[in-house]
Amino acid sequence: MAWECGIEGCGETFEEVESTVVHQATEHTRQECKVCGTVVPDGYLAIRHVFTEHSRAEYVRAYGADSEDVRTREELLTEIEDVADMQAIVQQL
Template sequence: MSLWTCGIGGCEERFEDAEAAIIHQTVKHERHQCTVCGNIVPDGYFAIRHAFEEHSRAEYVRAYDADSSAVRTREDVKQAVEAEADLHAVVAELKQRDAL
């Protein structure tokens, strides 16, 4: 079993599962304001998901001055989380904590 690392702003906190990492990112870190649309979203996985489900790759690249490598890295993170995490359980836990 590999550990999940938070990675927000140099945070090196590690977790046994993806769900715990997402909950940590949502509860322990500041919210992120999307540079494309201005929406405020939890940083980390939820910010990545927002960027790639609500906006085109081109919008992301322009707004964040990103390159194709940055896009691929975030797409890989999104795919890895979604392959591993029980996102329904994460959302239920965050709603219970009143964090969403």
């Protein structure tokens, strides 16, 4: 399965999910969390931050999201975490 960088305008693909996450963290501009102001890598790690550090309600309010946005991001987190070697990602970063 090929993994595509989902950051707008990129579209680069990778064979491993770990390479995709590392690419997002190292090749794209970091983003400021609209809930707490923490600067985090874009992509998966930004989504993981907001969904582990903040409530769904905080996310919805801060990002103008709706229930479909929440579901889409929760599904993405699950899909990645089911197959990713998080230790390998940490070591590469």
